[in-house]
Amino acid sequence: MVFQESENVELKAIVVDDIKKAIIAFANCGGGKLYIGVQDDGTVTGVEDADGTALRVSNMIRDAIKPDLTMFLHYETLEVEGKRVVAIDIQRGTERPYYISKKGLRPEGVYVWQGYSSVPATDTMIRNMIKETDGDRFEKMRSMDQELTFLVMEKEFCIRQIPFGSKQMQTLKMLNSDGIYTNLALLLSEQCMHTIKVAVFQETDQSIFKDRHEFSGSLMQQLNDVYSYIDLRNQTRATFDKLRRIDTRDYPEVAVREALLNVLVHRDYAYSASALISIYADRMEFTSVGGLLPGIDLEDVMIGLSVCRNQNLANVFYRLELIEAYGTGIRKIMKSYENTGKTPVIETTNNAFKITLPNTNYGAELKKSSSVDSDEEWIINFVKRNSEIIRVNVEKQFGISASSATRMLRKMVENGLLVQRGKGRSSKYVLPD
Numbered sequence: 300m301v302f303q304e305s306e307n308v309e310l311k312a313i314v315v316d317d318i319k320k321a322i323i324a325f326a327n328c329g330g331g332k333l334y335i336g337v338q339d340d341g342t343v344t345g346v347e348d349a350d351g352t353a354l355r356v357s358n359m360i361r362d363a364i365k366p367d368l369t370m371f372l373h374y375e376t377l378e379v380e381g382k383r384v385v386a387i388d389i390q391r392g393t394e395r396p397y398y399i400s401k402k403g404l405r406p407e408g409v410y411v412w413q414g415y416s417s418v419p420a421t422d423t424m425i426r427n428m429i430k431e432t433d434g435d436r437f438e439k440m441r442s443m444d445q446e447l448t449f450l451v452m453e454k455e456f457c458i459r460q461i462p463f464g465s466k467q468m469q470t471l472k473m474l475n476s477d478g479i480y481t482n483l484a485l486l487l488s489e490q491c492m493h494t495i496k497v498a499v500f501q502e503t504d505q506s507i508f509k510d511r512h513e514f515s516g517s518l519m520q521q522l523n524d525v526y527s528y529i530d531l532r533n534q535t536r537a538t539f540d541k542l543r544r545i546d547t548r549d550y551p552e553v554a555v556r557e558a559l560l561n562v563l564v565h566r567d568y569a570y571s572a573s574a575l576i577s578i579y580a581d582r583m584e585f586t587s588v589g590g591l592l593p594g595i596d597l598e599d600v601m602i603g604l605s606v607c608r609n610q611n612l613a614n615v616f617y618r619l620e621l622i623e624a625y626g627t628g629i630r631k632i633m634k635s636y637e638n639t640g641k642t643p644v645i646e647t648t649n650n651a652f653k654i655t656l657p658n659t660n661y662g663a664e665l666k667k668s669s670s671v672d673s674d675e676e677w678i679i680n681f682v683k684r685n686s687e688i689i690r691v692n693v694e695k696q697f698g699i700s701a702s703s704a705t706r707m708l709r710k711m712v713e714n715g716l717l718v719q720r721g722k723g724r725s726s727k728y729v730l731p732d
Contacts, residue, residue: 300379302341304415307331312338313346314355319363319399324410324417325389326368326397327428331412336384345382352385363401366394366477394477396420396428404429404443437568438483438611439472445480447488451517455619471618472611483611486518486568493568495521497528497576504579513573518563518612522621525576529555532578536660537715537731546732549658550583551635554643557628558585558654560621564613565589565652581661586653597647600629632656675711679730682717687727 304310307329309321314335325331335356336346346352353374360368373388402408406419409428420428425443433440449463456463468474473484485491495514501507512528514521533555535546562574567589575586591597592606607613616622632643632654641657674697681696682688693704708728711717717728 300377302334302337302343304339306412306415309333309417310337310339310341311335312344314352314359318356319359320410320417322360322368322372322387322389323364323397323399324412326371326392327395327410327420328391328412330389330391333387333389334384335387336379336382343380343382343384345379346385349376349383349385353387356385356387363399364397365400365479366392366397368392368397393432395432396425403445404441438481438486438609440482441475442480442482442485444485444490447480447484447490449484449488449517451489451520452487455519459619461618471615473615481611482568483609483615486612487615489517489520491515491517491521493518493566493571494573495525495562495576496573497525497578499532499578500580502579503581505577522559522563526556526559529559529576529578529583534660535732537718547660549660550656551659553635554632554656555583557631558583558656560616561585561628561652561654562587564616564622565608567608579658581658583656583658584653585656586651588651590647590649590652597645600645600647674707675716678708678711678728679716682728682730687720687729688717689727690724 302308302310307325308331309325311318311321311333312335318333318335321331321333325333335352337343353376357369357372357374360372371390371392373390375386375388377384377386396404396409398404398408398410400408404425406421406425409420409425410417411420411424412418422443429440429443453463456467461467465474465478468484469476471483473481473487475481480488486493497512497514498505498508499510501509514524514528516524529550530552533548533550533552535548537544537546559576562576562585566574566587570588572588574588575584577584577586589608591600592608595606613622622628629645636643636657636659639659641659643657644655646653646655677696678688678693681692688708690701690704690708693699693707694701697704697707699707708717708719708726712719712728715731718731720727720729
């Protein structure tokens, strides 16, 4: 029998650590044969203990290679020139890419066959193998980063008194059956590479920036941080119905919450582009990468049909009581705007989904100013400059008596243009919050 190395034959005189690379490369490509007891030039040297050699290789594969490759290997002892040679037949595996467990799903851990030798796979090769064997669902694929931490997730589960360990991770599909982290785990870890960018503009266009921020980390961290950021800018404005004060926030909290969850749950994480939230004077826009799934159109979404792109991620949020089991988010957003005179707008393209929430209080100041006379307008502008006004200021400006000035200020209070602080001579008047 003549031995010669080729693209599907590897020769080794003894068991060495590099055998792992050759076996991984064969399993990731078209398969091949490994002969132990034969030198590189084809000279048969044999092995003293064929069974022990096969066992040593088997243990090495079981302990150092992931996923489990043992079912794709067949061992045989050959008698060649009166010497014993261990032949290992390696089939192409079904859970590619295979890799050295200590190195992970990175080029230094994944090998492919090139010419007559095994070489590190490129990132592109690794992604293609993952996609080929795991399918197109991003969250289900194995994560290329296996060094993950879950400090935020542990805290969230602890707050809700829900166990969070390897068993729960497997149930939630963060770990696959081989104990390998999936991309879902990556999204929920501190190592998540996807971000949300938030920009605040001064007016109704993008001509002047007031603030901008990029939020990173675990999706759970992003959810909490972005909501807090928006909540600080979601102002409360007061109106008065006679003696009753009515507080209205610029954006219904339910709408903000559901729009933000929609950005996270329905985003296409196969793309690296950040999700965008833009806050204008009159509206807030939530834009995520990834349009509607094939077969679903906007009318379906508006009547409550939900086909989730990231079902496993949605299940985690459901477990944490952040969302309901069925797609009610859009309907909740619409309902929260009932009786406001304004309606959210949903837009979709082949590659993006956008929810626009109108500012329920935008235009209120314009309405107020259109219903005030010139004297009241002067008082409002005075308060804007000085934070407050007292009766004496009005007396001096208009040359009127104390009682007339008091009546003018009280009328403005009744109409919701001013708020009175204090009583009698010490009364001060300020603008509503």
